[in-house]
Amino acid sequence: MRICRYNDDCLGLVKGDQLIDVTIALERIPKLRWPRPPGDAMIENLDAIKLDIEANRKMGYVQGVNNVTLKSPVANPTKIIAAPANYMDHVDEAKDNVEINFGREIKTINEYGLFLKANSALVGAGEGITLGHTDRRNDHEIEIAIIIGKTAKNVAYDDALDIVAGYAIGLDNTVRGVEDRSLRKSLDSYAVLGPWMTTADEIDDPDDLDFSISVNGEVRQNSNTKYLIYNCRKLIEYASKFYTLYPGDILMTGTPQGVGPIEPGDRLVCKVDIIGQMEVEVR
Secondary structure (H helix, E strand, O other): OEEEEEOOOEEEEEEOOEEEEOHHHHHHOOOOOOOOOOOOHHHHOHHHHHHHHHHHOOOOOEEEHHHOOEEOOOOOOOOEEEOOOOEHHHHHHHHHOHHHHOOOOOOOHHHHOOEEEOHHHEEOHHHOEOOOOOOOOEEEOEEEEEEEOOOEOOOOHHHHHHHEEEEEEEEEOEEOOOOOHHHHOOOOOOEEEEEEEEEHHHOOOOOOOEEEEEEOOEEEEEEEHHHEOOOHHHHHHHHHHHOOEOOOOEEEOOOOOOOEEOOOOOEEEEEEOOOEEEEEEEO
16 A cells, blocks of 8 residues: 655555545544654554545545645654665765765764654655755765654564554755764755655565666666665664664665765656655755
């Protein structure tokens, strides 16, 4: 099932190039009072919402998915967790390119661990990227994003995928420089998630997904998640040793070689097996 958030926080079911409005399913979310519990309420109640989506799909208004503004399928994550240097070919590329490494010694995720991106950086495909610090190089980094579905801590490797709600395409954009990566990757709109969430039952093996990104028709990155240093299970296991994971938390899995600069006016086309295609405009 492909579930999207669009326009004024409506809920949609995506079938091919068609979008069926199933906003009525959000009535399944219990009314909450302050202080609200941590986590995204839609993701936390996903099982019940999916039942209502199925029950109401034949009654919803149908339109082309390209006729709406796609927002991040997760509205309220408690955190965006990201994996640095998690493909060996990107590690090698960073070592060889001074515009990426800025004279720093480049290591792998084994030594870096994980980092956090600000929640305020999160946008959907239809909202696009607004570049900041345009006097410096700004790069695209396509990734597979894991959306956590349950509250969990110290998750065992073999059980890791059991807490996943779904998957999406992620863009972990960055401005190059000497500052800490969490700062340089947390500008507004530098965490693109979408174009929708593909529920976990649709993807048998997240560690064997082809994915690519093109900029203005030129393919820049093209790889497969089987080349991850820390695969999806290990990333969840590792992250849960440091953080309590809540429904809606986003785990960006890392980017392969081919990162490159983007400029205002660029059009990015991201493709991932099973999940689909996401188009993003740069301003």
